[in-house]
Amino acid sequence: DAKTTQPNSMESNEEEPVHLPCNHSTISGTDYIHWYRQLPSQGPEYVIHGLTSNVNNRMASLAIAEDRKSSTLILHRATLRDAAVYYCILRELEGEYGNKLVFGAGTILRVKS
Amino acid sequence: DAGVIQSPRHEVTEMGQEVTLRCKPISGHNSLFWYRQTMMRGLELLIYFNNNVPIDDSGMPEDRFSAKMPNASFSTLKIQPSEPRDSAVYFCASSPHLRTSGKDEQFFGPGTRLTVL
Numbered sequence: 001d002a003k004t005t006q007p008n009s010m011e012s013n014e015e016e017p018v019h020l021p022c023n024h025s026t027i028s029g030t031d032y033i034h035w036y037r038q039l040p041s042q043g044p045e046y047v048i049h050g051l052t053s054n055v056n057n058r059m060a061s062l063a064i065a066e067d068r069k070s071s072t073l074i075l076h077r078a079t080l081r082d083a084a085v086y087y088c089i090l091r092e093l094e095g096e097y098g099n100k101l102v103f104g105a106g107t108i109l110r111v112k113s
Numbered sequence: 114d115a116g117v118i119q120s121p122r123h124e125v126t127e128m129g130q131e132v133t134l135r136c137k138p139i140s141g142h143n144s145l146f147w148y149r150q151t152m153m154r155g156l157e158l159l160i161y162f163n164n165n166v167p168i169d170d171s172g173m174p175e176d177r178f179s180a181k182m183p184n185a186s187f188s189t190l191k192i193q194p195s196e197p198r199d200s201a202v203y204f205c206a207s208s209p210h211l212r213t214s215g216k217d218e219q220f221f222g223p224g225t226r227l228t229v230l
Contacts, residue, residue: 044204101219
């Protein structure tokens with residue numbers, strides 16, 4: 001399984017940007033980088049994904065290193081509702097059924113008011 | 114759309130009893146996943162289906178666990194007999210199937226919290 005490494009926890013102040021790092025040095029050329037988050041007492045939810053180029057959506061931005069061995073999820077203005085566990089996942093392809101996600105321990109993000 | 118629906122939301126049972134967890138995926142989604150989450154092991158994929166067919170059940174812990182998907186709108190995860198170590202939150206997720214793409218996201222249900230006494 002392709003592996004990712006994330007810090008166990010991070011802390012941020014409300015209204016400030018947050019940069020959540022992820023290392024994936026064994027990434028293969030066809031692996032997509034996905035980010036999910038899990039709010040307290042809820043199921044995980046999709047945040048963003050990318051392959052090679054940086055990506056932006058309404059929730060966050062994803063910055064991918066040129067060698068693809070690391071990436072950073074950027075929350076531009078953290079709010080209390082962003083406190084969650086953030087998972088960086090390499091999307092493994094299995095033949096034509098490329099659906100398998102392998103969750104690691106993730107990063108616990110705490111947001112201070 | 115109501116999203117992925119799971120029932121029951123909470124289940125408390127005694128060791129040795131049969132437990133059935135239910136999931137209704139998002140309409141039109143072709144892939145369905147069952148996960149288990151514990152403090153010790155985190156989120157683990159148990160099994161997933163594509164077009165109602167089980168594709169990978171390598172995460173199913175043992176023969177006491179079984180999953181079925183009789184049609185595109187319903188799946189069950191059964192534990193028989195249940196044991197205290199099965200206590201966990203069980204999540205169901207669904208995904209639209211995009212062939213040969215790593216892009217499709219999974220939509221998770223709210224989970225079923227199972228406690229086996």
